[in-house]
Amino acid sequence: MLAEAALVLGVWLQLAAGQEAPGQGPQPSISNSEGDILFLLDSSGSVSYYEFSKVKEFMWDLVRPFTFGPNDVQTSIIHISTTPTMEFPFDRYLSRGTVQQAIQNTRQLMGDTNTGKALSFAKEKLFSNDAGARPDVPKVLVWVTDGFSSDDISEPMQLLKDMGVTVFIVSTGRGNYLELSAAASQPPEKHLHFVDVDDLPIITKELRDAMLDVIQANRLHVVDITSSSFRLTWPQLLSQETGYYTLQYAPADDLAAKRTTQVSGAHTSLTLSNLAPETTYEVALIPESNIHYFPPQTIRVTTLTEEISPAQVLISDSRPHSFQVSWAPTPDSVTSYQVLYGPLRGDSAQLLEVDGTHNGTVVENLAPNTTYLVTVTAIYSSGKEKSLSAKACTQEVGSKVRHLRFEDMGSNTLKASWDAADGNVLGYRVRCRRQTGPSSLISVSPQIHSVLLTDMAPGTTNKVCVKSMYKDQPSKGLCRTVRIQPGESGCKGGPWA
Numbered sequence: 001m002l003a004e005a006a007l008v009l010g011v012w013l014q015l016a017a018g019q020e021a022p023g024q025g026p027q028p029s030i031s032n033s034e035g036d037i038l039f040l041l042d043s044s045g046s047v048s049y050y051e052f053s054k055v056k057e058f059m060w061d062l063v064r065p066f067t068f069g070p071n072d073v074q075t076s077i078i079h080i081s082t083t084p085t086m087e088f089p090f091d092r093y094l095s096r097g098t099v100q101q102a103i104q105n106t107r108q109l110m111g112d113t114n115t116g117k118a119l120s121f122a123k124e125k126l127f128s129n130d131a132g133a134r135p136d137v138p139k140v141l142v143w144v145t146d147g148f149s150s151d152d153i154s155e156p157m158q159l160l161k162d163m164g165v166t167v168f169i170v171s172t173g174r175g176n177y178l179e180l181s182a183a184a185s186q187p188p189e190k191h192l193h194f195v196d197v198d199d200l201p202i203i204t205k206e207l208r209d210a211m212l213d214v215i216q217a218n219r220l221h222v223v224d225i226t227s228s229s230f231r232l233t234w235p236q237l238l239s240q241e242t243g244y245y246t247l248q249y250a251p252a253d254d255l256a257a258k259r260t261t262q263v264s265g266a267h268t269s270l271t272l273s274n275l276a277p278e279t280t281y282e283v284a285l286i287p288e289s290n291i292h293y294f295p296p297q298t299i300r301v302t303t304l305t306e307e308i309s310p311a312q313v314l315i316s317d318s319r320p321h322s323f324q325v326s327w328a329p330t331p332d333s334v335t336s337y338q339v340l341y342g343p344l345r346g347d348s349a350q351l352l353e354v355d356g357t358h359n360g361t362v363v364e365n366l367a368p369n370t371t372y373l374v375t376v377t378a379i380y381s382s383g384k385e386k387s388l389s390a391k392a393c394t395q396e397v398g399s400k401v402r403h404l405r406f407e408d409m410g411s412n413t414l415k416a417s418w419d420a421a422d423g424n425v426l427g428y429r430v431r432c433r434r435q436t437g438p439s440s441l442i443s444v445s446p447q448i449h450s451v452l453l454t455d456m457a458p459g460t461t462n463k464v465c466v467k468s469m470y471k472d473q474p475s476k477g478l479c480r481t482v483r484i485q486p487g488e489s490g491c492k493g494g495p496w497a
Helices: 002-016 049-063 096-104 115-126 154-162 177-183 197-215
Strands: 035-042 073-080 085-088 139-145 165-171 192-194 221-223 230-233 243-251 259-264 269-272 280-289 297-302 312-319 322-328 334-343 350-355 360-363 371-380 385-393 402-410 413-419 427-433 440-444 450-453 461-469 478-484 491-495
Touching (some): 035 115, 073 115, 139 197, 154 165, 165 177, 165 197, 221 297, 312 385, 322 334, 322 371, 350 360, 402 461, 402 478, 413 461
Parallel strands (some): 139 165
Antiparallel strands (some): 073 085, 221 230, 312 322, 478 491
């Protein structure tokens, strides 16, 4: 039991850190797909915690390569329990990171295995706008079960299939083959799997490929939309030898400005760039084949609002002679940034050039305790410029404490005193490294310039250091050694060499 728990913990710690599980390499992204995938998850008391955790790993591994979004794949989970429960709607999590976290956060409900009720509930949600389901995309149901159900599944499952849902069943127990093969979509050898819960990774790719046959976009599709570009994908209709594709696109309000490009029949995607922001484009894909006729496919795409950079300028890591300047966002249309800086009370200024792919730089060789005006200007490929300014203050130069001295207070106690350091001191730290016994660290307020050091054993040599603390950095410490003479009440101090 401990070994199983350790295995589950290790795998989920990897998932939480965004790492691949052992033995699983990075999955290539799958973007040319569109569908609503619903997991019917056995959350009843007949499933052990270990089995439930392994099934969650399997669910995430199954959908991990997909691109999630309102025009791509959406997913949801319904719990099989006494009462069916939707974990989250289809349109709530639309990125790999949020879907992964949502699956990881799914908790077992326990209760009875009322699968028939869950299937009736699934039928309602798969076609419900309230659940985020889309009316015109393929529907896929993946039911992972230990093979046991408390109620009848045949009628609600048939209703789902009659409405066009493709049903995949994964049995991790001793389910009835005849019952499950009748429940799954046909043919059963493609839609029904029997596998031990520890061997679920063996069927992941096979099941994902079968799901892709259902949700693979069979039409012209658009992904990766920005303010100045988008990527078109389409099914493989031609080959290098059988033809080529002609792509035509133009703003919907200016069709006379149509542009045309051609790619070979081996292509299934193309990125259109240098587009206008917030503009709707009419796009047509025309397969030109010398063997078969393929009708043109059309799509309407609207580019996003242009990102204006910089929208914010941040100052961080301020030091006496430098600070960090950062900005956001960094759109592709920016070729470079110019950082102009100079003292707020002065007429001198200097200029830094930064590549357009970077979002920050360090400004150095500055005067301490000085306020600077920093202006970041984005230079766009079109020649347009956009600037934003911010104030930045360098820190004071930290100074060392002076005149560290000691006074014997009796009972193996020593008083360490020092003169105040210069500048805006936030406090002092006193470290005592004893020859015998534990070291100690004492922090005091800036108004206090002495501390008592106890348990100073006679006949020992001890090192005492005092540092003044400033907002972003401590000063260099002043250290001295103190020897406690045996049989004497006094002590001697000397400079640390």
